[in-house]
Amino acid sequence: MLSTTRLFPLALMLSLALLTLWLDHQARVEGDHPSARRHDPDYLVTNFTTTTFDRRGHAETVLSAAEMEHYPDDDTTDLTAPRVVQAKADQPRYTVRADRGKISREGDEIFLYDNVVLVREADAGRPEARMATSFLHILRDRSLVRTDREVHFEEDGRTLSGIGMEYFNDTRELFLHNEVRAQFEPKP
Numbered sequence: 001m002l003s004t005t006r007l008f009p010l011a012l013m014l015s016l017a018l019l020t021l022w023l024d025h026q027a028r029v030e031g032d033h034p035s036a037r038r039h040d041p042d043y044l045v046t047n048f049t050t051t052t053f054d055r056r057g058h059a060e061t062v063l064s065a066a067e068m069e070h071y072p073d074d075d076t077t078d079l080t081a082p083r084v085v086q087a088k089a090d091q092p093r094y095t096v097r098a099d100r101g102k103i104s105r106e107g108d109e110i111f112l113y114d115n116v117v118l119v120r121e122a123d124a125g126r127p128e129a130r131m132a133t134s135f136l137h138i139l140r141d142r143s144l145v146r147t148d149r150e151v152h153f154e155e156d157g158r159t160l161s162g163i164g165m166e167y168f169n170d171t172r173e174l175f176l177h178n179e180v181r182a183q184f185e186p187k188p
Contacts, residue, residue, distance in 0.1 A: 039073055042071070044069050044070075045067070046066065046067050047066060048064065048068050050064075051063075061084065061085070061087075062086075065083065065101070066081035076105070078100070078101070079101035080100055081097075081099065082097070082101040084110060088170075092126070093120075094118055095119050096116065096136065097115075097116070098112035098114060098115060098116040099113065100114055101113060108139065109138065109139055109140070111136075114134060115132075129155035130154045130155070131151060131154075143169040144167070146165060146167070150162070151164075153174075157184075157185040159183045161180070161182075164178050
């Protein structure tokens with residue numbers, strides 16, 4: 001009986017060690033299976049605003065939305081009714097609104113979907129301009145706005161449309177890629 005009492009704790013520890021190894025193995029096998037990962041948000045924020053500052057401490061980009069949901073399985077962030085305002089020194093400010101959007105993992109890219117409207121405010125040399133499309137990709141670090149969809153511009157009675165567009169905010173260069181159409185109304 002004395003030897004049984006000495007072996008019992010050892011047998012119990014060995015059993016617990018084997019059980020732990022088996023559970024760890026099962027968790028790894030289930031975790032690797034694609035259906036085991038669910039696409040559920042880990043947090044939800046309503047009426048949020050985030051501001052990005054330049055090196056001098058001036059507000060450069062303000063992103064706000066009615067609702068933001070973050071998903072940990074693929075580290076994506078979905079937006080409802082997003083609004084982006086970018087104001088860089090010596091450049092006209094622009095505001096973009098959409099029905100929904102996504103933010104990249106690093107936060108430097110914003111994807112806007114459905115009823116996207118961009119408004120570039122008037123400055124000393126140019127009147128206000130509006131752009132409408134169904135999709136817009138904003139690359140904040142490169143000051144680039146682009147789409148592969150149909151886009152329509154209006155500025156001071158002039159219209160311009162096409163499919164596929166890139167706009168470089170730093171240089172104010174606009175490139176339309178396909179089916180470009182323009183209409184210029186003469187000023188009275």
